[in-house]
Amino acid sequence: MAENPNESSDLERAPEKLGDAAYREMKERIIRGVYRPGHKLTVRAIAQDLDVSTTPARDAINRLASEGALVYAGPKTVVVPVLDAAALREITLTRLALEGLACEQAAQHGTPDNVEELKSLQRLINSALDERRYAEALWHNKEFHFAIYRLSGLPQLVSMIESLWLRIGPSLHNLYPEFAEEKYGVRNHEIAVEALAERDGASLRAAMENDIRDGYRRLKRASLEREAGQSA
Amino acid sequence: MAENPNESSDLERAPEKLGDAAYREMKERIIRGVYRPGHKLTVRAIAQDLDVSTTPARDAINRLASEGALVYAGPKTVVVPVLDAAALREITLTRLALEGLACEQAAQHGTPDNVEELKSLQRLINSALDERRYAEALWHNKEFHFAIYRLSGLPQLVSMIESLWLRIGPSLHNLYPEFAEEKYGVRNHEIAVEALAERDGASLRAAMENDIRDGYRRLKRASLEREAGQSA
DNA sequence: TTCACAATTTTGTTGCAACAAAACTGCAGC
DNA sequence: GCTGCAGTTTTGTTGCAACAAAATTGTGAA
Known part of the structure; x- marks a missing residue:
C-alpha cells in the first residue's frame, strides 16, 4: 500500500514528448543565434516552424519564458531578451x-x-x-x-x-x-x-x-x- | 520600423492568466505543506481543485516540474519530490x-x-x-x-x-x-x-x-x- | 500469501476552435 | 515629419474531445 517514488537510482526514461522536442529545438536556436535579441516569437509561427500544433509550441515558449530565456515585451509579445x-x-x-x-x-x-x-x-x-x-x-x-x-x-x-x-x-x-x-x-x-x-x-x-x-x-x-x- | 523591446524601466503589467494563478496557488500549497513529499498530482485533479480547465492546470504542473518543484516518478506520474x-x-x-x-x-x-x-x-x-x-x-x-x-x-x-x-x-x-x-x-x-x-x-x-x-x-x-x- | 497477467480505468498529450484582447495598418490632421 | 486614432488582423488563452499509453484493479494459479 505504501507509495515509494523516486528511489536513488531512478532512471526511468520517458519517450520524448513533442513539447520537449520543441523546447530543445528552440533552446538550440537561441544559443546558436538563430533568434537574435529582440526577435519576436509567436505561438503559431513556432508551431509552423517546428511542424507541430500550437499546444507543444506554446508549451515550449512558456517554459523558455519561465526560465528567463524569453521575456514578455507586452501582454501578447514574447521576444528574445535584449539585456540591459x-x-x-x-x-x-x-x-x-x-x-x-x-x-x-x-x-x-x-x-x-x-x-x-x-x-x-x-x-x-x-x-x-x-x-x-x-x-x-x-x-x-x-x-x-x-x-x-x-x-x-x-x-x-x-x-x-x-x-x-x-x-x-x-x-x-x-x-x-x-x-x-x-x-x-x-x-x-x-x-x-x-x-x-x-x-x-x-x-x-x-x-x-x-x-x-x-x-x-x-x-x-x-x-x-x-x-x-x-x-x- | 525598428523594434525596441524591454527598455530599462519596463513595468508593463499583464492581467494575470489562469495558468499563472494556478501556478501561484500550487506553489503556495507546496511551501505550506499541503502537498507532502510523495504526494501524487494529476492534471484533472488539480484542475478540479483549482476550479479551472485542464489547460491551465497542466501549464502549472509542467512549470513546477521544469523548476524541479515537482518530479516525474514515471511517464505519467508527477509527485512532490522526496529528497535523497x-x-x-x-x-x-x-x-x-x-x-x-x-x-x-x-x-x-x-x-x-x-x-x-x-x-x-x-x-x-x-x-x-x-x-x-x-x-x-x-x-x-x-x-x-x-x-x-x-x-x-x-x-x-x-x-x-x-x-x-x-x-x-x-x-x-x-x-x-x-x-x-x-x-x-x-x-x-x-x-x-x-x-x-x-x-x-x-x-x-x-x-x-x-x-x-x-x-x-x-x-x-x-x-x-x-x-x-x-x-x- | 505472493506473483503474474489480463481487463479496466485513469492519465497526459495533442490538436483545434472560439473568444477577447492586443498589435498592427493606414489614414487624417496637424 | 509626426501624432492620434479607427478598423483590421493577428495573437494568446482557454476549454474540450480523442487517442494512445500507463497505472490500477481484479483474478487466478502456485
Whole structure:
C-alpha cells in the first residue's frame, strides 16, 4: 500500500514528448543565434516552424519564458531578451557564484581523460577562431565550460547554469567582429585545464571566473554602446 | 520600423492568466505543506481543485516540474519530490552559493527600516515557535530570509532562490516534532539582523550560511533515518 | 500469501476552435 | 515629419474531445 517514488537510482526514461522536442529545438536556436535579441516569437509561427500544433509550441515558449530565456515585451509579445546593464550584471554575479561552485566540485572529480577531452575541445575553439568561424567557436566554448561543470556531479546545478547561458547566449552573437581580436578566453581556458589536471579547485574557479568576467566586460561595453547609439 | 523591446524601466503589467494563478496557488500549497513529499498530482485533479480547465492546470504542473518543484516518478506520474541525500546536498550547496551572494548584495542596501522589518518578522517567528505553531513559524522564517534577499536588488536571483526553497519546502514539514527543541535558527537570525544594521556583508552571509547548514543537518538526519527505516 | 497477467480505468498529450484582447495598418490632421 | 486614432488582423488563452499509453484493479494459479 505504501507509495515509494523516486528511489536513488531512478532512471526511468520517458519517450520524448513533442513539447520537449520543441523546447530543445528552440533552446538550440537561441544559443546558436538563430533568434537574435529582440526577435519576436509567436505561438503559431513556432508551431509552423517546428511542424507541430500550437499546444507543444506554446508549451515550449512558456517554459523558455519561465526560465528567463524569453521575456514578455507586452501582454501578447514574447521576444528574445535584449539585456540591459542591470540584467547583465545580475546574470554575471549569479554565474560567478554558480559556475564557481561547479568548478570547485568539478576539480574533485577530474580524471586524465577529462583533461584530454578539454584539450581537444580547446583545439576546436582555436581553429574555429583562426578561421573566423565565430558561431562555431562560441558553440565549442560552451561545450568546454559545460564539460567542466558536468564533472561536478551536480546535475541540477548544471541545468541552472544552462538557463543562465540561455539568457546571455543571444547577446554573445553581437560581439562577432571584435570577438577574436585577441583570442577569446584562450589563456583562461589553458589555465583551467592545468588546474583541473592538478585537481586545484581554487585555481580552476579563478580561471573560469576570469573568463566570465572577461566576457562580461565585452558585453557591457557593447551594451553601453548600443544604449548610447539609441538615445543619440 | 525598428523594434525596441524591454527598455530599462519596463513595468508593463499583464492581467494575470489562469495558468499563472494556478501556478501561484500550487506553489503556495507546496511551501505550506499541503502537498507532502510523495504526494501524487494529476492534471484533472488539480484542475478540479483549482476550479479551472485542464489547460491551465497542466501549464502549472509542467512549470513546477521544469523548476524541479515537482518530479516525474514515471511517464505519467508527477509527485512532490522526496529528497535523497544527494539531492539534499546539491540543493544545499547551491543555496549556499546563491543565498550567500544575495546576502552580500543585500548588505549594501539595507536601511534602518529594513532592520526593523526583520526584527518584527523575527518576533513573529519566536511567538509561533513558542506556541508550537510550526507551519506558521516556517512561513515567517521564509519571509525573513526573502526580506533580506530582496534587498539585493537582484530579482532574477531571488526567483532562482525561491525555486530552491520550493524543492526543500515540503521536506521541512517533516521536521515538526523535534523542530523547536532548540529554537530553530533564532540565534543566526539575530546575528544576521545585526550584520545588516552594520552593513557587514561578510557577517550577514556567514550568519545565513550557518542557518542554511543547520537546516541541512536536520534534514539530512531525517533523510538518513527515513532511508534506514525503509530498508529495514 | 505472493506473483503474474489480463481487463479496466485513469492519465497526459495533442490538436483545434472560439473568444477577447492586443498589435498592427493606414489614414487624417496637424 | 509626426501624432492620434479607427478598423483590421493577428495573437494568446482557454476549454474540450480523442487517442494512445500507463497505472490500477481484479483474478487466478502456485
